Amino acid sequence: MSLHLGDIAPDFSQDSTVGPIEFHKWIGNHWAVLFSHPADYTPVCTTELGSVARLMEEFKRRDVKVLAVSVDPVSTHKEWIKDIDDTQKTHVEFPILGDQDRKVSTLYDMIHPRQSDTLTVRSVFIIDPKKVIRTILTYPASTGRDFGEIFRIIDSLQLTDRYSVATPANWRSGDDVVISPAIKDKAALGAKFPKGYKEIRPYLRMTPYPGP
Structure with missing residues (x-):
């Protein structure tokens, strides 16, 4: 499925590290960032999720909820979080979706076959309170995301909306x-x-x- 700016973000229900999530209901009247990582127990992903955990106050200040996803199961995510907390000196509290059935990955076109037939690329979707997709970013698996740039985009969107x-x-x-x-x-x-x-x-x- 090809998604574009201005589209309504596809809704879904999926299990996560904090329990089942109904995406649109979970967003509520907030902004949201949905981002994928290729796999658990990978080095770049470990640094990324640790960075997000340390930056949660910045997300909250902008009224942004954060949701990660990969094709690994929730049980593996929960074990991996222990490694993230330990190595990145933080505490991951935001939810990570399990997506073994590739439901979310397929809805959001996160699997690019010329990169991998099974693993997600590093996708980022910034979604507004009306559930409209406002930004789509795609990074290769080898490149960690710049969350300062993601904040810059959110700041721009929120300012230009006003x-x-x-x-x-x-x-x-x-x-x-x-x-x-x-x-x-x-x-x-x-x-x-x-x-x-x-x-x-x-x-x-x-x-x-x-x-x-």
């Missing part, structure tokens, strides 16, 4: 932003952007970070 702006290259939360070209009226610009703006070109206008 204001008529976009975020430029290499943007970080607090930096200047781009005003939407759809806003033509200068009086409207003054009302929407009380911090002022700089017109570099008629189609390229920058304004200070509009958030608090």
